[in-house]
Amino acid sequence: MIASLPMYDLPRLRRATDAWWRGLARHMQAAGIDDVPDALERESAWTAPDLLFSQTCGYPLTHDLAAIVEPVCTPAYAAPGCEGARYSSAICVAEDAPADGIADLRGSVVAYNSRDSHSGYNVLRYMVAELTEDGRFFAGKHESGGHVASLAAVAAGRADVCAIDAVTHALCARWEPERLAGTRVLRYSPSAPGLPYVAGRSVTPATRERLRGAVHAALTDAGLAETRAALLLAGAEDLPRSAYATITAMERAAIGAGYPELY
Numbered sequence: 001m002i003a004s005l006p007m008y009d010l011p012r013l014r015r016a017t018d019a020w021w022r023g024l025a026r027h028m029q030a031a032g033i034d035d036v037p038d039a040l041e042r043e044s045a046w047t048a049p050d051l052l053f054s055q056t057c058g059y060p061l062t063h064d065l066a067a068i069v070e071p072v073c074t075p076a077y078a079a080p081g082c083e084g085a086r087y088s089s090a091i092c093v094a095e096d097a098p099a100d101g102i103a104d105l106r107g108s109v110v111a112y113n114s115r116d117s118h119s120g121y122n123v124l125r126y127m128v129a130e131l132t133e134d135g136r137f138f139a140g141k142h143e144s145g146g147h148v149a150s151l152a153a154v155a156a157g158r159a160d161v162c163a164i165d166a167v168t169h170a171l172c173a174r175w176e177p178e179r180l181a182g183t184r185v186l187r188y189s190p191s192a193p194g195l196p197y198v199a200g201r202s203v204t205p206a207t208r209e210r211l212r213g214a215v216h217a218a219l220t221d222a223g224l225a226e227t228r229a230a231l232l233l234a235g236a237e238d239l240p241r242s243a244y245a246t247i248t249a250m251e252r253a254a255i256g257a258g259y260p261e262l263y
Contacts, residue, residue, distance in 0.1 A: 001036065001037055002045055002050055003025075003041065005021060005055050007056070010171055016231055018039070018040065020231060020233075023221060023227065024218050025037070031213055033052075033211065036052065051069070051199070051200030051201075051202070053072070053198070055195055056198055057116070058195065058244045059117060061241070062248050065198075071239065071240070072196065072208055074193055074194050074195070074236060074239045075194065075195070075197065076235040079170030081166030081189075082170075084237060085236065088190065089166060089189040090163070090185045091161065092154055092183045094160065094184075099186055106131065107138070108161055109138060109139060109140040110262060111150040112141065114143065114145065123192065125251075125259060126190070126250035126254045132259045135258050138262070147162075150162035161186070190250075192244075192247050193243045215236055219236055
């Protein structure tokens with residue numbers, strides 16, 4: 001079996017991510033789960049047939065991964081733009097940008113990480129859908145490949161705005177503040193359920209229950225308190241898959257307003 005935790009694995013946080021996995025793995029083993037891997041895969045591995053445990057964005061959960069992974073629970077983070085297991089996106093612009101609100105971004109260039117990202121694409125499309133004219137709002141777009149790369153594009157003037165997962169933004173602020181240099185948060189987006197921990201399709205419902213219990217045990221393990229603080233982990237909620245309908249509702253609203261693509 002394999003495991004991965006790719007979503008918030010910033011370079012300066014890899015030791016903390018690995019420590020968190022070791023703690024999770026210990027509690028999984030204590031719960032009677034067999035074949036718990038000693039170390040994480042650094043790739044996403046969501047479609048691997050032997051995936052035990054990972055974390056993914058809510059948009060793939062409701063789309064491409066809908067029949068491939070099952071939610072275990074949703075971690076909560078102590079970060080601006082987060083409340084319980086819900087999170088928002090930080091809408092970021094250049095530090096000296098004159099914009100005061102979303103409407104002021106009309107005619108600008110948007111950077112986004114990928115089209116299958118809720119926090120970087122779907123929620124921003126939803127936010128500007130009612131402001132479009134003839135199906136357009138932005139003058140140009142730039143697919144960056146990642147949240148950090150989107151921030152870099154705004155800071156360098158290659159783009160004017162991007163939407164960044166609030167947890168990623170807070171982790172950068174704490175551990176890699178240079179990533180935020182030259183940018184500021186214009187506002188936070190409407191919230192949605194956060195990035196869930198998931199199990200692979202070969203994992204039985206009984207084992208998923210044990211995984212869930214292991215996560216909650218690790219979240220109250222005093223020996224992991226420093227690691228959780230480094231990762232901004234504050235708890236977890238057992239959200240059902242249906243909670244993620246918020247994400248598809250935002251998508252439908254944007255498409256219904258005649259704005260199927262972020263442009």
